[in-house]
Amino acid sequence: MGLFLYHDGQETTYEQLINDINKQTLLKRYVKKSDPYEILKGIVVSLVAEERIVLLDSDFTEEEVKNLGLSVEELNEEVVLKKDKISSCDELLAKIQKSDNRWEIVLYTSGTTGRPKRVAHKLDSITRGTKVSEKYRENVWAFAYNPTHFAGLQVFFQAFYNQNPMIYIFDVNRKEVENVLRRYNVTHISATPTFYRSILPYIREVVPSVERATMGGEKYDKNLEAQLLKVFPNADVRNVYASTEAGSIFSAKGDIFSISPRIADKVRFAEDGELLIHKSLLGESDTFQLDEDWYRTGDIVEMIDESHFKFVSRKTEMINIGGYKVNPHEVEDEIKKIDGVVDVIVKARSNRITGNILVAEVKINDGIDKREKEKEITKILEKRLQSWKIPRIFTFVDNIELTRTGKKVRK
């Protein structure tokens, strides 16, 4: 049995994975870890035992966990496992694929109201895009997403179902990325444009083994595609549209997405151009707002013809920071709790590195030192929010601009 995961100098084979699963007698229902092997092993164990598993970002602060509505007792829940011993990888995969759909994976994603929303997926919805065949057997995947997020899970299932090695390059020293891509002859890589931009300066020579480079989660960047082709000259560069609600649905070469005939009757366009997705393509959540049976994505698209479209803009206030979607209201709520803050508006500022960063305009009580207050706000937010949700630049204003309806102007 071959390599399962490479991470930070450690190699774990599929054989070791199976040994570890066989040894495990308890499953922690809530996974809040940063070690990718622990996360992926937890998922596989839950699949074998057909138990629900909940993935939380390892960097969620206590405040954020509290805002999810979870208690400390829940987080520590342990399930006693009833499962048979597994002897091979084929047996492991056969068992998982034959399971009777009791398994469920729960993720939390930034919601359009202040609170992150809970989305549950069954095995068939999370593996809808997974392709298994002999053709994919020799693939080697670079793992370049957070494994607790939907995109990371899709890479995981694609690799795992084909017994491919995963080379973990998310959140590791960028200088080592070129080396490991070369050492393991990585053939497939899927990442956000922000991630690609962060590794490109360190790739000195071409990496010929890469056959497919996929980007998703953020706005398409034509210039980046050209840069990727320089370092991955044999790669087919693709752009995918995916969301935590529905997973990856459309793929594009360049910026024109095609709708596969398989799902043509499950995709619609509203009069204002908003992309609508039929509920049968979604995971389950109480917080989805369905319009009859259709989910409003918030993405405004332009039709090219019956089966092709292009993204134009976002309808919602969610701000995309390097592939992470942030609800500005969640950030504003935390800032407003800080002493001396009268009012605040959080906005996006565009840039070529992460697409956007957050900036905040704050109104504070008179007589407070602004530079000191900015440091204090940042310090407090570091304890309460994940780092990408913290505004990078604060401006102190006398008044927050409001529209006639009394809504803040977030332009």
Next chain:
Amino acid sequence: MINNEEKLKGIINIILEKNGKGPIEQLNCNLSVRNDLGMDSLDLAELTVRIEDEFGVDIFEGGIVDTVQQILDKINKR
């Protein structure tokens, strides 16, 4: 009048301070913002926005920039 180098040093030091690092006294032109100053994507995004506000130039417009000298060249060329 504060020259461009001093202004850039000020911007870099704001970001270093947030990361819990001490300020740089002298702006060495060969410093790499990623390797030597340890900036990640969010730091670089902040750097480019602050430079744009101060100098009106988007330093990453023409591709990848890494050293202090390359940034100064972009600023001075504006």
